[in-house]
Amino acid sequence: MKKCQFCGHQNPLQEARCPECGQYYSKIIESIEHIAAEEAFNTWHARAQRIMHARNKKHAFQEEWRYFFNALTTQAKLTLLTILLFVFALMVIVV
Numbered sequence: 071m072k073k074c075q076f077c078g079h080q081n082p083l084q085e086a087r088c089p090e091c092g093q094y095y096s097k098i099i100e101s102i103e104h105i106a107a108e109e110a111f112n113t114w115h116a117r118a119q120r121i122m123h124a125r126n127k128k129h130a131f132q133e134e135w136r137y138f139f140n141a142l143t144t145q146a147k148l149t150l151l152t153i154l155l156f157v158f159a160l161m162v163i164v165v
């Protein structure tokens with residue numbers, strides 16, 4: 071039996087959060103669930119799903135791309151730029 075420290079609701083189930091007010095019983099579990107939700111949000115599958123279900127797909131794609139690019143570190147951006155330049159140079163040589 072868990073007792074909610076926010077609303078006092080008694081929960082006989084082993085749940086992470088109170089079914090009455092939605093507050094977490096433990097700060098650690100709350101953090102873990104937030105991290106898991108964030109990671110689930112940032113997977114390529116989740117990105118693709120959001121783009122596919124958006125009404126304006128082009129706009130959704132641009133938003134996802136901007137979000138992805140902003141999350142990258144400077145080093146990651148430079149690496150990505152180097153790869154793109156390399157691919158571009160390769161195409162120029164071949165074509």
Ligand SMILES: [Zn+2]
Nearest residue numbers: 074077088091
């Ligand atoms: Zn509660």
